[in-house]
Amino acid sequence: MTGEGKKERIAILGGGVAGLATAFALTSQPGWQARYEITIYEQGHRLGGKCASVRNPEKDNRVEEHGPHLWFGFYFNSFAMLSEAFRYCREHHLAPECPFQDWPDVFEKQNGVTLMEYIGGEWRPWAIELPEMAGTPVEPKEGDVWQWLLDLVGRIVEYLNDIRPSARRQLDGHKIWFWAYRAYCSIAKTATPAMGGGHSLLDAARHLLEHIVNATGHASLLRRAARWLARVLLGSYLRNLLRDLQPLLATEDDLRHAWYVADLLVAGLRGLIGADVFTHGLDAIEDVDFSRWLEKNGAADPWSPLVRAMYDTQAEYTTGKTAPPDRPDLRPDDADLAAGTAIHCFVRMFAGYHGAFTYKTKAGMGECIVTPIYLALRDRGVKFAFFHRVKNLRLASGERRIQRVELDIQADVAAGPYAYQPLTAPLHGLLCWPRDPFYDQLTDGAQIRAAKANLNSVWCDYRFATATLEAGTNFDQLVLAIPNAALPSLCDELSAADAKWKRMLDGLATVQTQFWTVWMKRTTSQLSPQSGQPITECAAEPIDSWLDMSQILAWEGWSAGAAPASAHYFEGPLDQPAPIPPPFTDCDFQAREDERVRQNALRFFRQNALALWTKAGRPDSPKDFDWNLMASRGDAAGEDRFLDQYWRANVDPSERFGLSTAGSKFCRLRPDRSGFENLYLAGDWTLNGLNAGAVEATMISALAAARGISGYPKEIPGGYEEMEGN
Numbered sequence: 001m002t003g004e005g006k007k008e009r010i011a012i013l014g015g016g017v018a019g020l021a022t023a024f025a026l027t028s029q030p031g032w033q034a035r036y037e038i039t040i041y042e043q044g045h046r047l048g049g050k051c052a053s054v055r056n057p058e059k060d061n062r063v064e065e066h067g068p069h070l071w072f073g074f075y076f077n078s079f080a081m082l083s084e085a086f087r088y089c090r091e092h093h094l095a096p097e098c099p100f101q102d103w104p105d106v107f108e109k110q111n112g113v114t115l116m117e118y119i120g121g122e123w124r125p126w127a128i129e130l131p132e133m134a135g136t137p138v139e140p141k142e143g144d145v146w147q148w149l150l151d152l153v154g155r156i157v158e159y160l161n162d163i164r165p166s167a168r169r170q171l172d173g174h175k176i177w178f179w180a181y182r183a184y185c186s187i188a189k190t191a192t193p194a195m196g197g198g199h200s201l202l203d204a205a206r207h208l209l210e211h212i213v214n215a216t217g218h219a220s221l222l223r224r225a226a227r228w229l230a231r232v233l234l235g236s237y238l239r240n241l242l243r244d245l246q247p248l249l250a251t252e253d254d255l256r257h258a259w260y261v262a263d264l265l266v267a268g269l270r271g272l273i274g275a276d277v278f279t280h281g282l283d284a285i286e287d288v289d290f291s292r293w294l295e296k297n298g299a300a301d302p303w304s305p306l307v308r309a310m311y312d313t314q315a316e317y318t319t320g321k322t323a324p325p326d327r328p329d330l331r332p333d334d335a336d337l338a339a340g341t342a343i344h345c346f347v348r349m350f351a352g353y354h355g356a357f358t359y360k361t362k363a364g365m366g367e368c369i370v371t372p373i374y375l376a377l378r379d380r381g382v383k384f385a386f387f388h389r390v391k392n393l394r395l396a397s398g399e400r401r402i403q404r405v406e407l408d409i410q411a412d413v414a415a416g417p418y419a420y421q422p423l424t425a426p427l428h429g430l431l432c433w434p435r436d437p438f439y440d441q442l443t444d445g446a447q448i449r450a451a452k453a454n455l456n457s458v459w460c461d462y463r464f465a466t467a468t469l470e471a472g473t474n475f476d477q478l479v480l481a482i483p484n485a486a487l488p489s490l491c492d493e494l495s496a497a498d499a500k501w502k503r504m505l506d507g508l509a510t511v512q513t514q515f516w517t518v519w520m521k522r523t524t525s526q527l528s529p530q531s532g533q534p535i536t537e538c539a540a541e542p543i544d545s546w547l548d549m550s551q552i553l554a555w556e557g558w559s560a561g562a563a564p565a566s567a568h569y570f571e572g573p574l575d576q577p578a579p580i581p582p583p584f585t586d587c588d589f590q591a592r593e594d595e596r597v598r599q600n601a602l603r604f605f606r607q608n609a610l611a612l613w614t615k616a617g618r619p620d621s622p623k624d625f626d627w628n629l630m631a632s633r634g635d636a637a638g639e640d641r642f643l644d645q646y647w648r649a650n651v652d653p654s655e656r657f658g659l660s661t662a663g664s665k666f667c668r669l670r671p672d673r674s675g676f677e678n679l680y681l682a683g684d685w686t687l688n689g690l691n692a693g694a695v696e697a698t699m700i701s702a703l704a705a706a707r708g709i710s711g712y713p714k715e716i717p718g719g720y721e722e723m724e725g726n
Contacts, residue, residue: 007037010709011469013390013405014481015042016049016654017695018682020373021702022479024081027380029712036710038382041469043389043410044456045422045437046366047374049483050655051695053364054435056646059633061427061557063364064435064646066655067515068547068569069695070360070535071107071137073353076717077699079103079137085372094375099429103138106368108551109356114536115305116611118329120250123540123611125530126257126305130350130357140354143719145347146213146278152351156265157206163258177201177236180229184208188215188222201237205230209269213278227273235298238266242300260304267299268343282340287663290342291331303331309537310342311335312544312572314693315657320511320573322541336509336661341691348690358535360547363555366433371423375431383418387411387442387455389464390482393679395493396471401677402478403471408464410455412443428555457590458486458583458652477678477709481702484685485510486653489583498675507667508685510656512574514542514597516647517549519564519631524548527566527613527629540608542600543572564631570601573657574649593649601647602639658685658693665691671701672708680705689720 010026012019019040026032046052053065071078083103089095090102100106112129135141181204188211208230212223241262249256271293275284285293290310295302308331311317316337323330350357361368378384387410396403413420420441423431437455439445448455453462469475482490488505495502525531533548550566558564574597581589605625610617618626628637632644650656668687671680682705684690684697691697696718703716 008035008476009474010036010038010477010479011405011475012038012040012479012481012682014049014483014682015040015047015384015386016481016483016683017051017369017698018049018684018702019479019481020047020370020377021081021699022481022680022682022705023377023382024085024373025703025706025713026710027377027382028084029710032710033381039385039418039475040377040382041385041388041390041407043387043408045386045420046433046456047384047422048366048370048433050650050657051365051369052433053366053370055364055424055427055432055557056435059644059646060559060562061432062519062646063517063552063556064648065364065515065517065569066648066650067513067571068545068549069365070110070358070547071695072349072358073133073137073355074140074348074718075694075696075699076137076140076354077703078695080717081699082106082369082372083138085376088376088379089372092376092379094379095372095431097426097429098431100362100368100372106361106363107359108362108533110358110360110533110535111356112532112535113309113357114530114534115309116536116538116540117305119256124253125536126253127530127534132356133354135354137354140717143352145344145352145719148351149347150210150213152347153206153209153265153269155351156261157202160202160258160262160265161200163254177204177229177233181208181233184222184225184229188226201233201240205233205237205269208233209273212273223276227276230273231270234266234270238262238298238300260301260306263300263304264294264306267294267297267302271297271339272343277340277343282344283665284340285343286338286340286665288339289335289662290337290339291335293339303329305538310346311337312537312539314345314660315511315513315544315571315573316659316661317511317573318509318659318661320513320575322573322575325541328541336659338660338662338665338691341660341665345690345692360533360535360549360551362551363430364432364552367430367555370433371431374422384420384422385417386420386422387413387437388467389455390490391466393478393480393491393494395497395676400497400675401471402679405469405475405478407467407469409467410462410464411437411445411448412465413441414443415441427557430555454587454590456652457587458654459581459585459587459589461584461587471678475678477680479680479682479705479709480674481682481705483510483654483656483683484508484658485656489653494676500669500675504667504669507664509659509661509664510653511659512576512593513571513650513655513657514574514600514647515569515571515650516597516601516645518568518570518642518645519553520566520568521564521629521631522616523565524550524568527616529614536612539570539572540604540611541572542574543570543604543608545569545571546612562633570604574600574651580651590649590651593651594647597647597649598642601645602642605639605642658683660692671705680708689716689718 050066055061086102115126116123212226291302318334321334389408392406394404424434439449454460536546539546547569549569609625618624627641630641632641670687682702686701688697688701
């Protein structure tokens, strides 16, 4: 509190998911209105950050996103907050006509993923179907990462034993290991599984793994013996399996896929056991790249589609470079993903989820995710200061606290600084975010429109007014919820005053990404051999991900009979030009990068689109992409039809994708331990337990920041013990 009877003023810098979630957590505490005044400051006219989406009124009010966003079934905190936001909106009748009234209304379940693999100079799809788990991500059961790992290993062992029974290699056929295993079980006084019925080397290694994880009280010598024996059995199993399968790998897809799984499983387990992460934690392998770590631990193919998918999903390429065009199966030199984080995310993704494996939004992220949270916060009394761009944080002289925040006031709202109304009139009942500001709400709206000023770009050189927020007058506590790539130019004084800040700003890498959406005249099944609405990873460069998002068509504004048959999202890393111009200069930089993405997209459809869409060739030339299949509102022909699609380069510092490179976790700061007494941090770039570029990591960080300020919430679901121990 700032004094008897006074409310504590909390300024949240940034209106992305991190800032919104922090405010939501603070305002979910009973009696918060008597304690706090909360204001969110955001540049431009829309909220959501990288999760923002807009509607384009000039093109049938179509959805235009920053990129694809999947919510995995282990996003417990994200689903819980969204569910609470919808509940609040229902109870307070904030959007009674909206067809989306609860979290299941905005998502479609997705239990499969397709990986593209490059075999013999050709791309082949590998469809993987995951089981739907009991429960929902809103009400998860208590989970433990090591138990999830054991469950996952158990399922994989059953799969491998079923796919090639003859390759199981009975344990009793390896007399030395057979008796070593029996001796261990006897000394450890653990029940020895039946040796009959085809008990294999892999089964024995699995049993030893369970004992290593659960029997932590045994003497260190016995644990070392179990770890050594498990590694030996795993290595022997993999050698035998390769000898059995190698002649068939090029021709039999099922066996090749089983080999990928076995190779990843064995190398991963050998590495985990060797580093004894069950005692020391995953930090023991956090300073090495994932694929290099697999190779070190015996993986025959440390860049298989399963491994590459982990990198592609997170865009884990430090300079945005791609594999050589003639060898897309090779590992790029700039691939960099911390092994500990990779294993943690892999286990949660494939074993720690509830309900479906993943979920796709039915419409844009803006109306599905951002709108209900915004409506609830506004109704609760949170103030929103749009058109406020942060320029600098200044320290109090000789003290470790923030004294001043310097801002650009990008536009004056005629009705007052907190009175801007950002949402469109309902579209199919949805309250959406427009592509452009509502200029008629701004006193200088006509000038901003005429200047074509992009208020969401750091390179925008439109002349703004300036203002400052002063500690003790405008804020008592500050939440920095701006993405880390934008921080170096804002936090130079913090970096100079604190070595940990300099280490964080220097050590956390980000990458540019490219994204485009195309609307097609044909359905996916008419374009591709894949069925349903696939999620595809490891696609032909420069695109890593392809998502069929045809469900959005029902919520766009197409006139009757004119709607396309399908809609598709494509995304991948974007190589970085050098040098990047400094802020407030070269306002054409964004346009040049957007044009570079357009050229990349054209090249992709000329050269690689048919690897995904095998039925999209021209009737007279089946090996050439048929541009006429792209939906277009005009009479454009050939490649010009792409001009009616949507594309963007995510190059602004606040739009770059945060990476989890080897060792970078040790550069992160906790949300509630910024090193400055009145400053809290929120974003997926903080130390948050997941430490990956994901909505869930952002949510965890926001909850931790809110807890640091208010003591609420007391617990963060999901078993992120790291938040307590660092």
